[in-house]
Amino acid sequence: MLNRVRAMGIMVVTLLGLQVGCPATSVGGVPMLSTGAQWTEATIPVGEPVGIAAGNGRLFVTDAATKEVVALRLDTGKVDKRITLALAAPKGLAFDGTLLWVADEKTRRIQALSPTTGKIVREIPLDAPPEKGYHSVGGLTWDGSHLWTAIAAGFSSSFNQIDSSNGHIERSLFADCDPRGLVSDGSTLWSLCFNGAQLPASLDRRDLTGDEVAFQRSRKVVGKVEGPMPSAVLLDGQQLWLLRGSDKRLTVFPIDQTGSPVPH
Amino acid sequence: MRMPSLALRRVVLLLLLGSAGCCASQKYAVLISTNQTQFDDMSIHSEWWYDLVYQYKMLHESGFTDDRIYVLYGDGHDFPTTHAAYDSQVQFGHAITDMPVSKANVAGVFSLLGSKMTKRDYLYVWWMGHGGGSGPGQCDLTMYISNTGETVMDHELKTYMSAAPNYRKRSISIMTCHSGGLLNDFNTTGDPTVVLASSTCSENSYDAPTTCNGIVEAEFNYTDPSALRKKNVCGTPVTSDTTVDGFVSLQEVQQYNALSMTMSTPQLGDPSALAATTFPAKSAP
Numbered sequence: 228m229l230n231r232v233r234a235m236g237i238m239v240v241t242l243l244g245l246q247v248g249c250p251a252t253s254v255g256g257v258p259m260l261s262t263g264a265q266w267t268e269a270t271i272p273v274g275e276p277v278g279i280a281a282g283n284g285r286l287f288v289t290d291a292a293t294k295e296v297v298a299l300r301l302d303t304g305k306v307d308k309r310i311t312l313a314l315a316a317p318k319g320l321a322f323d324g325t326l327l328w329v330a331d332e333k334t335r336r337i338q339a340l341s342p343t344t345g346k347i348v349r350e351i352p353l354d355a356p357p358e359k360g361y362h363s364v365g366g367l368t369w370d371g372s373h374l375w376t377a378i379a380a381g382f383s384s385s386f387n388q389i390d391s392s393n394g395h396i397e398r399s400l401f402a403d404c405d406p407r408g409l410v411s412d413g414s415t416l417w418s419l420c421f422n423g424a425q426l427p428a429s430l431d432r433r434d435l436t437g438d439e440v441a442f443q444r445s446r447k448v449v450g451k452v453e454g455p456m457p458s459a460v461l462l463d464g465q466q467l468w469l470l471r472g473s474d475k476r477l478t479v480f481p482i483d484q485t486g487s488p489v490p491h
Numbered sequence: 492m493r494m495p496s497l498a499l500r501r502v503v504l505l506l507l508l509g510s511a512g513c514c515a516s517q518k519y520a521v522l523i524s525t526n527q528t529q530f531d532d533m534s535i536h537s538e539w540w541y542d543l544v545y546q547y548k549m550l551h552e553s554g555f556t557d558d559r560i561y562v563l564y565g566d567g568h569d570f571p572t573t574h575a576a577y578d579s580q581v582q583f584g585h586a587i588t589d590m591p592v593s594k595a596n597v598a599g600v601f602s603l604l605g606s607k608m609t610k611r612d613y614l615y616v617w618w619m620g621h622g623g624g625s626g627p628g629q630c631d632l633t634m635y636i637s638n639t640g641e642t643v644m645d646h647e648l649k650t651y652m653s654a655a656p657n658y659r660k661r662s663i664s665i666m667t668c669h670s671g672g673l674l675n676d677f678n679t680t681g682d683p684t685v686v687l688a689s690s691t692c693s694e695n696s697y698d699a700p701t702t703c704n705g706i707v708e709a710e711f712n713y714t715d716p717s718a719l720r721k722k723n724v725c726g727t728p729v730t731s732d733t734t735v736d737g738f739v740s741l742q743e744v745q746q747y748n749a750l751s752m753t754m755s756t757p758q759l760g761d762p763s764a765l766a767a768t769t770f771p772a773k774s775a776p
Contacts, residue, residue, distance in 0.1 A: 358623030358633065360668065360695045381697035381754070382535055382621060382709065383668040401621055401637065403526070405534045405698070422534045423698060425705040429533055440640045448530055 271475045272306065273297050278320030278329065278367065279459040279470045279477075283342065288470070289320040289329055289459075296320065296327060298342065310345035314338065319367035320459070321374060328374055328391070332364040337374075337394065351394030359383035359399065365406030366459065370413040373397070377406035377418065386416060400439055403446075404431070408460035410467065411435065416442075417449065417467060419460045428452040430460070430467060430480060450480060516611035516659065516775040520550050520560045521600055525592050525620030526637040527565030531573050534698050534707045539619065540570040542666070542712035544577045545724055546617050547587050549716035553772040555615070557583070561600050565638055567591035574706060576724065594641040597651055604655035613776040614661040616652070619712060622667025622696075630692035632672030645676045659683065660769055660776060662741055666711045668695040674760035685741045685769055686760035687715065687748070697754035703727060710754050718747035719771055742767040 274292025281287065285298045285307060294317055298308040316333035326339040330353050339349040355361035355378045365377030365384065374389040384402035386409060389395070407428070408419035414436055420429045430452060434445035449467070458472035467480040528540035543564055550560055569579045569586045579587045590596045608614065621635040632645040643651075652661070661684040665673055670688035677684045689696040689711030699710040703725035717723040718731035719739050731739050731747040739747075741759075745766065748757035759766060770776050 356623075358625050358629075358669075360624075360693075362695065381668060381695040383623070383695050384535060401635075403536045403637075420533065420535075422532060423707055424701065426532050426534075426707065429530075438640060440638070443526075443637065444529075446529060448533075 268479070269477045271297075271299070271470065271477055273475060276470050276472055276475055277318050277458050279461045279468065280320045280322035280327065280369075281461060281463065282322045282324060285342065287320055287322060287327060287342065289317050291317055296329060296340070296342075296345075308342075308345070310340060310342070312338070312340075313347065318364040319376075321367040321369040323369045323374070323391070328367055328369065330364045330367055330376065335361070337367070337376075337389075339391070349391075351389075351391065354387075354389075354394055354396055355380065356383075356385055356387065356396060356399045359385050359401075365402075366408040366419070368410045368462075370411035370416075372413060375409060375411055375416075377402065377409040379406055381405075386418070400442055403443060407456065407458065408469075410460055410462035412462065417460065417462060419452075419457055419469070421456055427454075428456050430469075452480075516613065517559060517608070518553075518555050518613045518615065518771070518774075518776065519604055519608060520555050520615040520617070521563070521604070522546050522550075522560065523563045523592060523597060523616075523618045523620075524565070525618070525635060528570040528572075532707065537572075537707055538698070538709045538712065539565070540572060541574075541577045541706060542619055542708055544579060544582065544587070545708065545712065545716050546664075547579075548582060549720050550615065550771075551583065552720060554774060557585070557587075560587075561603075562587050562589045563592040563596050563600060564588045565592060576704065577706070591638065592636055593639050594636060594643060597636075597643060597648075598654070601651045601654040605657070608655050608657045610657045610659060611775075612658050613771070614655065614658050615771060615776075616661065616663045618648075618663070618665045618667065619709065620667050622665075622669045622672075624669030624672055624692055628692045629669055630672040630675055632667070632669055632676075632692075634667055645673050648673070649676045660765060661685070662687065662769060662771070664711075664715055665689065666696060666709050666715075669693065670696065671758040674758055677760055678762045680762050683763050683765055684760075685766045686758070687741065687745060688758040688760070689752075690755035691758060694755045700753065710752050711748065711757060714748050714751040714757075715744060718744040718751075738770040738772055740767050741765075741769045741771070 273288050273290040276288050277291045278289030284301050288297045294312045296310040300307045314331035318332045319330045321328040330337045335353040337351050337353050360380045362380045365379040368375045374391040376387045378385045386400045387396045388398040404420035407421045410417045417432045430449040455471050455473040457469040459470040461468040470477050524539050524543040526539040569588050575581045623633040625631045634643045664687045666689040671691040699713040722728050745759040
């Protein structure tokens with residue numbers, strides 16, 4: 228896994244340059260990065276990455292340090308746009324094909340922004356199930372038709388399917404994990420789980436099509452993530468991408484059709 | 492005065508021993524972990540098993556016998572951990588799970604104890620799982636049996652436990668979010684029941700930020716049995732016996748929890764002021 232580390236400057240160009248001319252794939256109707264890339268690692272030029280999404284030929288990254296969403300062109304690797312956020316503590320990022328969704332874990336709201344103009348199109352509350360509680364945002368994702376939040380709250384940490392028109396929670400599942408990122412294609416949910424300072428983080432997958440007991444029993448560990456804790460995860464259909472906040476590195480985590488890790 | 496004959500003295504001694512055997516107080520325990528571990532070394536997951544084993548170990552060392560410790564866990568089978576310290580076969584030489592965790596089995600185990608316990612006995616109950624808070628102050632506690640999708644309300648647990656009405660003392664240690672919600676259900680003066688909870692009604696409960704062996708445990712489930720054992724899971728002594736009388740009371744457990752825990756606020760429910768004089772490791776706690 229992750230055995231092809233290259234120099235960061237060259238790597239960014241290589242990573243993004245590989246996307247030229249590749250047809251976009253989609254998961255659940257959401258444009259994703261094309262697959263088939265031969266690279267496995269790149270460095271993203273942001274201060275404190277805390278969310279990642281992709282689509283429309285762009286890689287979007289939430290930068291908590293500058294309170295911006297940074298858009299990088301996939302064909303050139305260059306920063307295309309910086310969208311200033313009117314948020315106190317931005318966290319997470321999702322792209323629904325039209326709008327970017329970013330949470331504010333301090334003021335407990337989620338804003339939907341135009342990726343081209345940066346204009347705030349909608350704002351909804353960042354709710355947590357009242358019986359479960361809230362500590363921080365673990366991530367955002369769009370599954371093709373719904374927005375999801377990961378809420379970190381100790382043993383009551385949760386994954387929540389959100390009505391993006393009003394922020395209401397339509398479905399809540401115990402995370403059984405300290406979530407630091409989630410992605411979903413509508414039928415499967417992958418979560419990035421922090422296992423404390425003494426153990427590696429883990430990536431797992433669970434089936435969303437059954438009830439909560441089935442969801443938990445379907446859990447498979449995709450892999451362990453050695454080294455610094457990633458701060459965000461992205462799904463491109465056949466691969467999971469992990470973004471580490473400590474060194475801004477984006478690394479690939481290939482998976483097969485069953486969601487199992489692929490030797491790299 | 493003339494001494495009784497040796498034979499007579501032996502008869503009297505046997506009668507006394509027989510009397511003690513038939514009517515001695517016993518210690519019972521019910522350990523309930525309401526989920527099922529599938530993987531080692533995963534936070535907010537592996538603890539369902541690890542914390543259960545640590546509780547069992549503490550009880551074992553405190554003089555509870557295997558046949559009086561009832562374990563409800565997962566689907567009824569021990570988790571095959573790779574960590575020897577949490578492997579029941581390695582630690583105890585046998586499996587420890589008696590039955591799957593379900594609402595029916597929670598009710599059933601207390602009914603079973605109703606037929607076994609006497610008014611001289613002590614009952615130790617430990618519950619671990621997800622908890623939800625609702626109602627005023629979030630003090631209405633819902634306990635989730637994640638293995639089955641069922642829930643048990645705080646007042647329901649009290650009702651289930653009332654099926655074992657004969658006891659001298661009881662204690663309940665509970666590790667769930669919002670577990671402080673259990674205190675008011677047992678807050679009846681004269682009821683010899685002590686409740687130790689991992690958090691207030693409004694708080695969540697968390698993992699221990701670090702552990703001596705690097706293995707994940709819920710913070711309360713890491714400190715609580717360590718206090719009773721007077722040593723942590725690695726065997727390093729801890730200063731929970733503040734009165735230095737050789738035994739740790741439930742009051743001392745609460746003090747140790749309060750000093751050691753940083754993620755949530757441990758609670759003590761002690762309506763009959765028994766915590767300071769209840770020592771689970773004593774033969775008659």
